[in-house]
Amino acid sequence: MAELKDRLSTFHGGLVLKHHKELSAGSEVTEVDRPRSLTISLRVNRGHVSEPVVAVGDRVNKYQIIAQPIHPFGVVVHAPYSGTIRAIEERPTAAPDAESAPCIILDTDDRDDATDYMPPLTEFNRQTLINRMREAGILGMGGAGFPTHAKYDHHTQDMETLLIINGAECEPYITCDERLMLDQPEALIKGTDLLMQAATASRAVIAIEDNLGGVKSLLDKTIKQLGLETIDVVKVPTIYPTGGEKQLIKVLTGLEVPSGQTPLSLGIIMQNVATTKAVYDAVEHNRPLTQRLVTVTGDQVGRPGNYLTAIGTPFYHLLALADCPMSEIDKLVVGGPMMGYPMPSADIAVDKTTNCLLLLTADSSKPDLTTLPCIRCGDCVKACPQDLLPQQLFWYIQGDDLEKARDHHVFDCIECGACSWVCPSHIDLVSYYRYAKSELTYQDYKKAKAQLAKQRHENREQRLEDIKAERQAKRRAKTDKLKNKSQAKQEISAVLDRLKNKPKDDGESS
Template sequence: METLLEQIESGKLWQFPGGIHPPEQKTLSNQQPIARLPLPDKLILPLKQHIGANGSLLVQSGEHVLKGQALTAPGTNWSLPIHAPTSGIIEAIKPMPSAHPSALPELSIILRPDGEDRWTPLNPISDLNTLDNKQLIDIIHQAGIAGMGGAGFPTYVKADSPKPIEFLVVNGIECEPYITADDRLMREHAKEIVAGVEVLQGILKPQKVLFGIEDNKPEAIAAITAAAQHNQDILVRSVPTKYPSGGEKQLVKVLTSKEVPSTGIPADIGVLVQNVGTLFAIWQAIFEGKPLIERVVTVTGNTITQPSNVWALLGTEIKHLLDSQGFSPVEAQRVVMGGPMMGFTLPSVRIPVVKTTNCILAPDNQELAIPGDEKACIRCSACADACPQSLLPQQLQWFAKGKEYQKLEEYNLFDCIECGACSYVCPSEIPLVQYYRVAKADIREQKLEQVKAERAKERFEARKERLEREQEERQNKHKRRSAGAAPKAADKEKVQEALSRVKDKQSDKSAVQAAIARAKAKQGENGELEPDNSAIAEERAKRKAQARKYKEEKTDQSESTDKKDAVAAAIARAKAKKAAAQTAPESEPAAADDKKAAVAAAIARAKAKKEAAEDTPEPEVNAAPSDKKAAVAAAIARAKAKKAAKQAEEADESNQADASQSAQTDNTDEDPRKAAVAAAIARAKAKKAAKEAEEAGASVSEQAEAAPTESAEEDPRKAAVAAAIARAKAKKAAKEALEAGESMNEQDKEVNEPTAGSETDSSGTEQDAEGTSEQQRALSPEARKKAAVKAAIARAKAKKQAKEQEGNEPS
């Protein structure tokens, strides 16, 4: 059985699944040689034209640069420099639209050519044997070479592969319709491409170099075969035309039968793939010393008068390429960067050419029809049959629309090479590739956020550990200090005690010296030594000051007590007035009987005087009685108050009975004078009940006042509470007596009035009322006058008694 290498050497090829055969349209541009364009008015050079990070700027605005001069310095993380495509002046460094479907702005260098096209000094290498692999890789790196087949992967990273490479595969397929840049490059520069292959061959040391070219490019196959005939390790293979055989994984499958693992790269299986344009750039960097500043671009389409391939300086605007090839736009004109399968429509023709630009397609409306509206999937499985990666495009589209990112990864979304074969064959015109691109971007962004969150969590945990460690160190430090500070504190205390003793001795000495000095002074004045009485005088002065202070405090207390008593009396008077105002019923008319107002005023004044007398402080008694006596006095006061209230109720009931009896008596049998007499008797009884209630209240207050104030050693609260309860009950009895008197007055009024109180029972009510009124009118005028006079005399007597009671009340 033949080995894999023997099968490859024998020319055996393998097939990949899926694939389509779209119209090639390559004869439009591959018949003319690669043309040179005039210098554009300006060049726009984005700092990022590859997969990886930007380089750091080396120039400033207004600076003059030469052709091939480095404008940025490469950094880390797959960074590549960019170089000046021609000599000129740096006009500006600012964000400009990028070569992307969104045209998002990216930081770019705007170079204004000076027309001289002067080169910076170059350092070509004539003999490869003078340089080692590291130096060769560094030259490739500093030349800024990236994969020119469309991916833009840094070439120096591939050349410095840590894994052993068994096969070096050169991609000359160029399977997408319309594009012929690699075809013309292989035809015109086959020797240079083979020289670039030999540079990588010396670095990687592969067993064989497999050069794959589609069988629709016979001229290119012949040119490469002739250029590589001196190298037996380079095997040129003619691959059947089928899209997308130019895909990296598909080409490896066709030439080596090996399959690149999912989410893997060809280096994982010992294979390295390079594009013919990249190999030509390697030759220029090594043997001419030129960096990557230009590339071959196919300019084609039915709206182009002279479709062909041109050498385009990096940074040249697409408009300049179109105008140079005779662009005749049509209505709703589209310009596509790349081929019809994997390219994208440009939002503007002011977009610059970058390292990955291989084609500018300007079709008319019939050549590349505008896709129609998306329709529902009919589950025809045409997309699955055409997929070169053996994926399930329909399922991926459903998951992408539902943003089920986990399902997308489970169904190997990232194995999709975005070749567009599924969209090409879809009868429902579903833009499947667009769904996949958006989903990939979302997943990448989500993972990036997760990475950021994990890093933030790590930083937080590290900070937390650091703070805890520092806190623990501080606590240990304080413990050590406290342990060592104890003996020092004891020593300090001893020193302070010694100093205080010294100071005491010094003060004693100074006092003695002062006394001696005073004695000498007195002796000098009088001639005799007199006794020193200064200490006794100071003591006497202190006692006098204390006595004055005590007297002032006592005076202040007495003043404050007088003020408090006055305030309390004022409050009591205000409360009495308020109680008097509340005794008058709200529903009573303004023109009430004078009797009621007089009685209410008298009771109010009596209460006010009583409360003022209670609030007046009495002199302290040295021998205070016990709490039992105060309790007995309060109990007696409560009993008397209850008795007075009961008598008031009985008087009220008897008055009401007399009034109702007089009202119910037939008016035809009795004289109205009897009614007046009955009313007077009722008022007298009410006044008597009120008087008894007031006397009961007065006796209660006297007994409460008779209870002397307790000394400072006994609790005065019990006696005060008992006295307050007794006063409240006395007030209640007085109020009930007043209400009884008012009710008697109302009944008297009802008896005298002819229209009130004449009803006796429910039967014959109207007839009784009419009879009573007729009898009233039948009386003589003299009889009515006599009854009125007697009622007035009774009211006057009641007023007089009330005044006498007011005069007899203690003030």
């Protein structure tokens, strides 16, 4: 089973990037003031939509549930402030490609009436903790947005589990996890302890990058004070993408998550530090997940740093606070520079997975480079942390030979962007892989549907055929009977005999 190795392993490829973390790491966390209105997305990332349980015009209290999941992988949504529901409508969200999703628009007020929607836990066991995660609407805050309770629901109790807390923020610029570890070590360690109980794990490891000075000693000291010696803090090399789930597991345990499966198949549960802190808040302070740390950084940002932001706060509110003049900004990226998504406007709002707003001027964002043909230099092969052949994938996808791309393991691509960055021909490789994946998934879906329809059709034909055959058989039996004259005569005489021999009283009685 998965065990922590004394010596760290390495993964194939990876990049050493300029990390630009000094911009935002140093300053204290700023608490963002209450925005006048919030746009709360009812779908996070590529997840499932939750159903609103409030109507337009309703007044809600702080922490009141405003939407409930209709799918097991959806999450509960709470109101971060008291206020009035102005609208429930489709809006662009901070999801990839700023995809539109149903949003609740909440006009906040300063009455700040909070209701205890979550009573304190009286009993601490696996089930109550998992329930608390569900009630508090917690999901993976590192970016994936997978509902946290679902990870623990699925795991089988007879398996020895290793809990990994992911504090390796490998993308450049982002520092919200680092800040959280520095400011709230106790909450983090206690949260880790709670997650260990929920996972029935006997060991936990907090992984941080080796360029974070002071974090390890601080966490070690806190662990000692709290007497939770089953938690280890391990420094991992700062190589992008060490913080990727699969890469971090490889580094820590030397194991590889089997293709197409989750870390649970190795008995590993991985959780981001922000998520861990959210679980702690939900259990200790009975607070649902309604705010998070967001790094605001980049060029021209007057006050780069980390901001404690209510979920649903529009970007422009945050940017004004960070003293960022939008006139010179060319690109507004949600997430880091390698995997982040550019946003078309600053009216979009923070959601539960928004870890960073990165602002770039035209000079430092990708300049308008000419894309040249692939020269098969192999730099992408060297950089790929999944050990794929990116240029072959590109070749096949460009030639619309998607099945070949599948043979070359396109579905194992984690879209880290390492290949795109190193490409000397400046080809946007990751976009090709995203296209291939979605197209293949769609084709598979269509094929499965066609197969099902064909099966149904064949079944129906078979049924009709059977009925017809049955009918014909009956009719044939009847005609055969009539054809056989001697037998017919016998039957007729038999009937006549029966009539003759009938007792006489039969007629009287009728």
